[in-house]
Amino acid sequence: MNDDLLTVLIVDDELPIRQELRLFDWGNYAVEWVGEAENGEEALRFCRRHAPDIVITDITMPVMNGLELFRNLKKEFPHIQVILLTCHSDFAYAKEAVKLGAAEYLVKVTMEDSDLAQAIHRAKDGVYREKTLQRNETECHRWQTSEQLMTLTRQSADEGKLDAWLQASFQTTFPIQLAALHVETSKPGGLLVQHVCEEYLTSLERTRSFNWVPADSDSGICVLVFRMENGKLSGIQRELAEIIENLYQWIDRRLPFLSGAYRLFSVISESICRGAEFADRYRGVCEKPYLVFYDGEGRVFETPITGPASFEEQSANEITAMLHKSQWNRELLTAVIRGEFVQWALNSRIVPEELRTFIADWLRGWHREQAGQEASGWRVSGQILGAATINDLVEAIIYEIELTGRNKKCRRExxxxxxxxxxxxxxxxxxxxxxxxxxxxxxxxxxxxxxxxxxxxxxxxxxxxxxxxxxxxxxxxxxxxxxxxxxxxxxxxxxxxxxxxxxxxxxxxxx
Known part of the structure; x- marks a missing residue:
């Protein structure tokens, strides 16, 4: 099923009518035929499993007629738009159809393709309108909850107040566990990725043991509040790893035209058993851990995380000696950077910003020694200072080394x-x-x-x-x-x- 198309269910007890409607050019109207039913009861079961966007139903059918089906759909699935069909131009039917809010009322014996096309357009407008209203209501409530959450984390709230808020907002009480899904994107496509991630988390709330709220308006962080299931908090790390894996696949499927880089990872708190722990652990999951720089493939990080090491003089001397011994041989220097340098960096876990700054300074000196006065105009590459991971930094260093002293050619990659x-x-x-x-x-x-x-x-x-x-x-x-x-x-x-x-x-x- 194409995620971009609206879906339609055909309901009629006459097989020839179903066959005729099945052959209608649905794709030309961005609508996908997804099934059919012989009566209202069968159609209602289908809707409960698949929730189509549009139902085209005959009025006169055995077991459950079209009007009764329509009433049930309005109660359970208010976004579903209904197009009613009948063999008779009966004013009573038309009046009831209008009262129930039918998208269109069509007489089968006089119906042309153009009539059905017009009805489909009206139904689609109704679907988009209802979905927008539902989404707006949900998003409004979610942002109100987010604002309350931010207020609670900026002040000391007593345990009773936090307990009441958790119960009202998430139908849970302590103990809980927090996790933050970090969505790092670059333009273009950043807002699209963020929207798809939020949409996916919303779809999971119905079946998983968490609810989510945005941390704020522009950080790209979604905070998940996990509640106890069967009397325990467990398996959250595995669940988040699965969610992120599925999200990568979902984004690739939903946004195959996407061109902006993005990365997803999550940070999990320890279990929170009392209100005094809440604010610190909330802030802890919202901070980007430095380990993301050293573990570029990592997807789930648990707090507390031991802080990075500061770049002391001994560290500077170690790395300088390592790079200096092969700096006149580009091939050997490249091998050292890919091997010894990476291993040293992973073992030392220096503050990423300090490591990037050191490398930029070292490259300035290396350019001066390699090219003399010609290097005076060399500027630090944005790829050096903006490297998101140790592997990005290594590739940026090697690119600068390979670029010096040769005409620029398109890299093999x-x-x-x-x-x-x-x-x-x-x-x-x-x-x-x-x-x-x-x-x-x-x-x-x-x-x-x-x-x-x-x-x-x-x-x-x-x-x-x-x-x-x-x-x-x-x-x-x-x-x-x-x-x-x-x-x-x-x-x-x-x-x-x-x-x-x-x-x-x-x-x-x-x-």
């Missing part, structure tokens, strides 16, 4: 990335996907791609997709939504908007 992109335009081409293919981290690939090619990763991927889409529009009879899928953008609306932005014309206009 970037050439491989470009070739992989052009060969896989129909597949998800996120930075995570491509970076795994070429052996670089997403953040490093993003920076390096722009420096090597002169365009951003996002613009390169999108440009290649628009080139292929243009060719298919001009030289094939494929429908627009089929072309969107073939260039890796299953969202018809997003594809159309992006195509117009790049070409100045809508896909249908170009054709």
């Amino acid at each position: 970037i050439a491989d990335a470009k070739a992989f992109i052009e060969a896989n335009l129909e597949n998800p081409l996120t930075l995570n996907v491509v970076s795994r293919e070429v052996g670089l981290s997403p953040h490093y690939l993003s920076r390096l791609f722009r420096e090597e090619t002169g365009v951003s990763f996002h613009d390169f991927v999108t440009g290649k997709r628009m080139e292929k889409a243009t060719d298919l529009l001009q030289n094939s009879s494929l429908r627009v939504y089929e072309i969107a899928h073939l260039v890796g953008i299953p969202s018809y609306r997003y594809f159309s908007a992006l195509f117009r932005e790049w070409t100045g014309a809508a896909p249908t206009e170009l054709r």
